[in-house]
Amino acid sequence: MPKTEQLKAQLAELGQAFRKRLEQELPELVRQAEQLQNTEQVEPALQQLQGQLHKLAGSAGTFGHTALGERARELEQLAKHCLADPAAADEARKRLREGLCQLPLLLNQSRPEPQDSQPLESALPDEQGQQHILMLEHDPELARQTSQTLSNFGYQVTILEQADSLITQLDSGQYAALIIDISPEVAGHQALGALQRWQAGRVPPLPVIAISTDSAFAARLEAVRAGARGFFTKPVDLTVLENRLRRSFEVQQDDPFRVLVVDDDQELAERFKAILDNAGMRVETVLDPAQLIKRMNAFQPDVVLMDINMPHYSGIELAQMIRLNDNWLRVPIIYLSAETDTVAQMAALLKAGDDFVSKPISDAALLTTVYARAQRARLVSQALARDSMTGLLKHADIKEQVELEVERALRTQQPVSIAMIDIDHFKSVNDNHGHAVGDTVIRALANLLRQRLRRIDRIGRYGGEEFVAVLPNCAAADAKAILDSIREAFSALQFSSGSKLFQCTFSAGISACEAPDWCLDEPLELADQHLYQAKQQGRNRVIGVSLS
Numbered sequence: 001m002p003k004t005e006q007l008k009a010q011l012a013e014l015g016q017a018f019r020k021r022l023e024q025e026l027p028e029l030v031r032q033a034e035q036l037q038n039t040e041q042v043e044p045a046l047q048q049l050q051g052q053l054h055k056l057a058g059s060a061g062t063f064g065h066t067a068l069g070e071r072a073r074e075l076e077q078l079a080k081h082c083l084a085d086p087a088a089a090d091e092a093r094k095r096l097r098e099g100l101c102q103l104p105l106l107l108n109q110s111r112p113e114p115q116d117s118q119p120l121e122s123a124l125p126d127e128q129g130q131q132h133i134l135m136l137e138h139d140p141e142l143a144r145q146t147s148q149t150l151s152n153f154g155y156q157v158t159i160l161e162q163a164d165s166l167i168t169q170l171d172s173g174q175y176a177a178l179i180i181d182i183s184p185e186v187a188g189h190q191a192l193g194a195l196q197r198w199q200a201g202r203v204p205p206l207p208v209i210a211i212s213t214d215s216a217f218a219a220r221l222e223a224v225r226a227g228a229r230g231f232f233t234k235p236v237d238l239t240v241l242e243n244r245l246r247r248s249f250e251v252q253q254d255d256p257f258r259v260l261v262v263d264d265d266q267e268l269a270e271r272f273k274a275i276l277d278n279a280g281m282r283v284e285t286v287l288d289p290a291q292l293i294k295r296m297n298a299f300q301p302d303v304v305l306m307d308i309n310m311p312h313y314s315g316i317e318l319a320q321m322i323r324l325n326d327n328w329l330r331v332p333i334i335y336l337s338a339e340t341d342t343v344a345q346m347a348a349l350l351k352a353g354d355d356f357v358s359k360p361i362s363d364a365a366l367l368t369t370v371y372a373r374a375q376r377a378r379l380v381s382q383a384l385a386r387d388s389m390t391g392l393l394k395h396a397d398i399k400e401q402v403e404l405e406v407e408r409a410l411r412t413q414q415p416v417s418i419a420m421i422d423i424d425h426f427k428s429v430n431d432n433h434g435h436a437v438g439d440t441v442i443r444a445l446a447n448l449l450r451q452r453l454r455r456i457d458r459i460g461r462y463g464g465e466e467f468v469a470v471l472p473n474c475a476a477a478d479a480k481a482i483l484d485s486i487r488e489a490f491s492a493l494q495f496s497s498g499s500k501l502f503q504c505t506f507s508a509g510i511s512a513c514e515a516p517d518w519c520l521d522e523p524l525e526l527a528d529q530h531l532y533q534a535k536q537q538g539r540n541r542v543i544g545v546s547l548s
């Protein structure tokens with residue numbers, strides 16, 4: 001079944017479960033309303049009713065029962081009024097009872113409209129690991145240079161000279177990003193309006209990099225409105241452009257965003273999960289708030305979606321509890337609440353939390369809010385934790401990963417390999433072609449390692465032109481085969497320096513923690529010794545076992 005159909009079926013099933021629940025809950029509300037006349041304990045009964053109506057107001061609308069949700073909200077206000085002003089209560093209580101008695105009827109009349117839940121399109125690389133970039137550029141020389149440089153980095157580039165076919169090309173859905181020349185005098189500039197309209201409503205928008213001769217505020221504003229993630233004035237530094245391009249993918253393609261939904265309403269939590277799952281995110285739900293800390297530790301979410309009103313706990317208290325842990329200070333917390341009172345919303349945000357989304361919430365609004373928060377959180381933590389030039393882990397972090405993975409290998413008795421990789425004769429690259437070209441070579445190797453290794457592998461920039469890769473569940477012989485194939489791919493890359501083309505190679509040394517002895521005291525030192533041997537034997541090779 002196609003993904004969208006699957007989601008529709010899942011949402012329809014959840015909608016039916018929700019309806020069944022209401023068929024039981026609404027008569028119960030009517031019964032409670034009738035008891036209001038006979039009980040001495042009016043206040044607790046009203047409080048309970050108000051809480052239930054509050055929940056119903058948020059959830060019914062989200063499941064498409066708009067009229068029911070709106071009526072529940074009115075009755076919630078009425079319950080609040082009865083609680084605040086006992087003197088005026090008789091008449092108000094009567095209206096409350098009558099209103100509650102109508103709710104089952106409203107449910108019977110309600111035919112929820114399914115929302116149009118678009119799957120989140122992500123720019124995944126093709127089978128060869130290549131990302132396809134579209135470039136709208138009238139200047140053949142700039143188009144040629146960009147195409148050549150980007151193909152060095154492993155991208156596939158299609159050049160478009162005519163702006164009128166831009167939207168048709170984009171509609172084909174094969175592109176991971178667009179580079180567009182929006183200089184005032186060229187065709188790309190005229191296509192900006194169409195591009196802005198095309199981007200509207202896309203979640204996430206297609207990454208766009210704009211190039212222009214004009215660096216004025218108005219030009220930048222137009223670019224941003226068309227979804228620009230980068231803006232470059234001519235002459236363009238193509239290595240910086242590639243860096244920006246890569247960063248715009250990283251947030252989408254690294255691990256999927258992890259979202260923790262804390263809501264005691266099971267059907268609602270499942271609905272949010274289905275929509276976010278369908279958009280490629282990983283979602284866990286916490287129905288019992290007492291499990292929150294345990295689940296935060298195990299799941300390490302990028303974003304927390306937090307209901308505010310739960311029995312025994314408030315979402316605000318739980319958000320404050322999350323903030324007690326230094327490691328989670330950067331995790332955005334989005335409150336999901338039927339609370340419409342802006343003063344109450346601001347009070348909640350002052351205590352903890354970053355954003356407020358009112359229930360009922362449309363699928364598109366949920367997706368956009370979570371995506372935007374998760375993306376920003378990832379960018380911030382990557383900027384802090386990663387090497388700025390390559391986007392790889394920094395020296396101390398990759399060393400830590402080596403230790404963690406060796407410990408894990410010993411524990412699980414699954415092998416782990418550690419590779420130390422160093423570009424050959426790199427000093428002469430700098431001397432012959434300049435430092436900026438040397439940087440391009442470093443980034444190209446980082447990019448290639450990222451593309452060729454698995455998601456579970458960890459890669460770090462250990463020193464200037466030296467990298468370390470940690471390959472869990474991978475024996476030394478397999479690691480050597482993988483590194484050899486990356487080595488061959490790297491040696492085939494053509495780098496350009498002015499009008500000259502040149503190639504580079506690397507050498508690598510591998511150590512492994514594997515059967516039969518498992519013991520690996522100094523994995524990095526051993527990998528380094530093997531790297532040294534590879535250099536001694538003529539470079540452009542991978543050594544996996546000690547030859548001495």
Ligand SMILES: Nc1nc2c(ncn2[C@@H]2O[C@H](COP(=O)(O)OP(=O)(O)OP(=O)(O)O)[C@@H](O)[C@H]2O)c(=O)[nH]1
Pocket residue numbers: 422423424425426427428430434435436437438439442463464465535539
């Ligand atoms: N462009 C650039 N160069 C760097 C960077 N970090 C280190 N380098 C240079 O990398 C070069 C490393 O050279 P060496 O360690 O002598 O080794 P090599 O020339 O690569 O030779 P072998 O490793 O023996 O094959 C030095 O010239 C450093 O200045 C960087 O971030 N960018």
